[in-house]
Amino acid sequence: MSAEFDPDNLMAIFVAEAVDGMAELKRALHPADGSVPSPRQLHEQFIVAHRIRGAAALYGFAGIAQLSERLELLFEQSHMVSEADWLRAVGAMREIVQGVQLQLDVIGQGGSEDQVTIERCLTVSDGFLPGATTVQAGPPDDDGAMGTGDGDQLSQDYLVPNVDAEVLSYFVPEALEYLDTIDGLIRSLQAYPNDEDAIHRLFRTAHTLKGSGHTVGFAVIGDIAYPMEECMGKVRERRIELSDALFEGMTRAVGIIRLALRRDPSHVTQLQHDVPAVIGFLKQLRDGEAIVAAASSTPIAHVEVQSSVVPTVDGDVAMNPVLSAEYLIPQLDPEVLSYFAPEAQEYLETLEANLLRLDKNVQDDELINQLFRTAHTLKGSAYTVGFQSIGDLVHHIEDFMGGVRDGHLAVQPGQTDLLLRSVDVVRVLMRRDPATLATTQQRFASALAELKVLHEGGVPSVEPAVTADAAVPLMESSAGPKEEAAQTKTTDGRSAEDREVIRVSRDRLERLLNLVGELVIGRGRLEQRLRVLEQLSQQVLACKSRLVDAVQSFEEKHTFTFPTAPATSSEATTPGVLGLSDFGSLEFDKYDDFNILARRISEVTADITESMSQLSGSIRRSHDDMSQLQQLTLGMRDEIARARMVPIGTPFTRFRRAIREIARASGKEVSLVTSGEHTEVDTGIVERLVDPLVHLVRNAVYHGIEPAGARVAKGKPAVGTVYLHAAHRGNSIIIEVEDDGAGLDLKRIRTKAVNLGLARPEQIQAMPDAEALKYIFAPGFSTAEKVGDQAGRGVGLDVVKRVIEGMNGHIDVESLPGIGTKFTLDLPLTLLIATALMVRVGSERYAIPLPNVREVTMPTVGSLQHMGERAILQMGEEAIDLYSLRHLLRRESGTVDISMPVVVVRTVSGPIGLAVDELLGRQEIVIKSLGTLRSMERSCFGGATIDPEGHVVLVVDTGRLLARGSRESAAMLAAPETTLAPHQDSGHSTDAQGPAMASILLIDDSLSIRKFVGRMLENAGYQVDTAVDGEDGLRKASAHSYRLIFTDLEMPKLNGLEVIQALRSRPQTQQTPVVVMTTRAGDKHRQMALNIGASSYIAKPVEERALLQEVERWVGQVSTARK
DSSP states (O other): OOGGGOHHHHHHHHHHHHHHHHHHHHHHHSOTTOOOOOHHHHHTTHHHHHHHHHHHHHHTOHHHHHHHHHHHHHHHTGGGSOGGGHHHHHHHHHHHHHHHHHHHHHHHTTOOOOHHHHHHHHHHTTTSSTTOOSOOSSOBOTTSOBTOSTTOOOOHHHHSOOOOHHHHHHHHHHHHHHHHHHHHHHHHHHHOTTOHHHHHHHHHHHHHHHHHHHHHTOHHHHHHHHHHHHHHHHHHTTSSOOOHHHHHHHHHHHHHHHHHHTOOGGGHHHHHHHHHHHHHHHHHHHTTOOOSSHHHHSOOOOOOSOOOOOOOOOSSGGGOGGGSHHHHSOOOOHHHHHHHHHHHHHHHHHHHHHHHHHHHOTTOHHHHHHHHHHHHHHHHHHHHHTOHHHHHHHHHHHHHHHHHHTTSOOOOTTHHHHHHHHHHHHHHHHHOOGGGHHHHHHHHHHHHHHHHHHHTTOOOOHHHHHHHHHHHHHHHHHTOHHHHHHHHHTTTSOOHHHHTOOOOOHHHHHHHHHHHHHHHHHHHHHHHHHHHHHHHHHHHHHHHHHHHHHHHHHHHHHTTOOOOOOOOTTOOOOTTSOOGGGSOTTTSOOOOHHHHHHHHHHHHHHHHHHHHHHHHHHHHHHHHHHHHHHHHHHHHHHHHHHHTEEETHHHHTHHHHHHHHHHHHHTOOEEEEEEOTTOEEEHHHHHHHHHHHHHHHHHIIIIISOOHHHHHHTTOOSSEEEEEEEEEETTEEEEEEEEOSOOOOHHHHHHHHHHTTSSOHHHHHHSOHHHHHGGGGSTTOOOOSSOSTTOOTTTTHHHHHHHHHHTTOEEEEEEETTTEEEEEEEEESOSSEEEEEEEEETTEEEEEEGGGEEEEEOOOTTTEEEETTEEEEEETTEEEEEEEHHHHHHTOOOOOOTTSOEEEEEETTEEEEEEOSEEEEEEEEEOBOOTTOGGGTTSSEEEEEEOTTSOEEEEEOGGGGGGTSHHHHHHHHHSOOOOOOTTOOTTSOOOTTSSOOOEEEEEOSOHHHHHHHHHHHHHTTOEEEEESSHHHHHHHHHHSOOSEEEEOSSOSSSOHHHHHHHHHHSGGGTTSOEEEEESOOSHHHHHHHHHTTOSEEEESSOOHHHHHHHHHHHHOOOTTOOO
């Protein structure tokens, strides 16, 4: 085992790092010239104190952590210390540094902290900050767990911390997944205690959970996970053995963490007792102390959480309180059940089919893997929605298939029958029928008992199982007619409605819809061919008409009008034949070659006329058939699109708890009112719509709703209201987010727009309110007085607008002072097939999505005006800028011809007119993605389609047009020049909407770290890409160019050191700054990383200011950061 996990080695690393930090603080407090440092000189030193504080807490030195925290407060708030007290405050800080250095010397020699010195340093440094308190919310105990010392009672702020709701939205699911993993590994190790891989995975999972908890500010979870990690570290190093006591302690810890994740204040009292008890219990195990009566000496209250630990079933388990009605038939949200039930049914059918296949081929490794994965997924889904009984039962199936997969168990005859019976029991649970509760309890208990024997490697007897199963109908019959009827009604496990439903995968629907799209293209191509054929038919008819005229003229001139040749003496009369000269012209027709030619041409024209008549009839019938085909295609498209539809209310349900948390954090009272939840929309739109709606709802609560006191003073109800409404309107869906708050401050919006150079003062004052409101969608626009994570109603609305317009929709805003604000989102029902206006510009055709087109017009002499180089189109009382689409696309200046048709489109800053060469009409198009074409990344095209002639037609994204045109260029000229930040290459291109956003790659295997740190960087204006492990990070670094790369050290597949080596070996990343961000804060890890090519090294949990300073050091500051 590697020595890097040796606790003695880790202790030495901590001492070395802390000594270095204190030496740095001592130099700051004792300037070389002997003067007293100013508050400004000392302010930045809080970062060093913060780092030492975190490391001390992690390594279990409570006193040093307290002293470092005091230093951190004094440094960070040094400007708040009065001038009269400043000299004494500096003296107190110097004394703390000296005290910590003495403590570190003692610890380095194997000693412990001196509480007398710690108390003295805390006392002399008390009282310098206004309102500061010496009582810690949860002070670390002697082993580093916050607030577990004797005599200290854990505070509610420590046990139920005020963590940002958005952070919780991704941290809680990740933590629950880690806890499920720990539960599964504990079970596996109970069966196979020598499984080195399981021991390592359990250590890694506890380590990651600890780091994530501390990073997001959920310290109690990190503090509980820390001794779990230490215990498993010692098990890895064979310093302690796996034992029932250790399994019990780990299981208790998991249950308490689950309880803490509920963040319910009613559980504070229980947690105040359980957290110190379980941490102390685990530390005794870590230190190798004999625990004879652990259960009685450190009792932990029963935790009623969704634990994945299955209760032992012995005797009359039907009477066990675990198998209560609430456990077997839980009360689930109907909407949750609506999507969980069909999903679970699909998994059960897959399990059943694969178990039957396994019975014939028990050596099929792929089949065994598939069974394990299916059981694992079903178990996780059941626990997630709150169906614990199904999760517990399927957990045993997963464990058994995992043992078979790992080679610890073998499938024996009769075992698949037992597993199939367990699947049947899950189906019974899915019915959720209270009338059959007694029978369900018996069948569930029987299945659990059999699965337990199965997991231990035994083979349950088939006879008793069959008998027990056969006895079920008898018990049901004896239960009464009601129960029997209920059982008969659902014999096959499905209701009548369920039997009429066939589940189709989303990918298959996607392929079907793509085929319909191709059918639309093919139909359009056929229509084009018919039009060409019709044109050719008309041309043939025209040619025929000219031919008929020519023949008639020829006939009138030459038929039967030839002069009679005079008789000559040389003409001999044929004997016996009457001479033609004996007949007059009225008595006998005379024919020669001209006559014959005229007759033949007449006959041909008659034949052409008849054929063209038949061809015209065929073309008319083909048009009728094409019309019918069009209706069928549209019907097929609509039906398949409906199969992809989901209720828009699905994401609505996520906002109720989020609003409660946001309101609690901001000290407001807010209620959410929703309507139109059953309005259906394409599932792709729902997925992309969640983030914009979250942002709008957060803005409504933070910046729209006033505090209760202010509302009451204005005559409003104390409780504010946010409304979410959805409805269909034609082929679109309308979503409204409305609040009854203070409304938008138009005066401040106008002032901010002028300050940013978005409009001139005289222009902004004459602008209608509705137009001025649209400036809140400009990039970087915010009227917030204080920039922070809860400030600025306009911050990020440019992103919301971009997402909406990326779905071919648009967003409008209305606001009345003192009344409230309403955002209206207008979106298409589906994203794949759309209706577009086809236009021609030069020799090229382009498609403009119809929802983005406001109207089409022809300019007149009176409506078209020129103001300098600007062309203005007057439409009623509205004046809009007019551009040539050709010149916008080519990014060049040019004039607009008055004879050109104008398409008025919606853009970020309001409507503009686009002059085109020709309007080609509306057409249904299938929008295809442009993929990863780098040349199209910053273009004003949102996709491409195929026209009926097979040519590629680009789809214009009107939301990006202004970023490409001369209007935006003029705004840039009026705006202040942007200077290049340090380390910024002048060759880097800048986005038209502002300074280039630095692209950063964040490589970490923890979702919480990626989300939490990524959000810090994005809020600061940086563009962040993430990778889930080292291998994924290298792949992205090879495909894209990044200006800075963050990497963790301990990751699956490739660790951070291997990532750095690979990056430095590749020419394209040799010069890219690479910053290591890890919980390994020791000098050994730091030096190794720096030696192989790391640019810098920072320790987790990372503080936002320190992180941003590190980023600015390498890539500079983004001047238009979105805070």
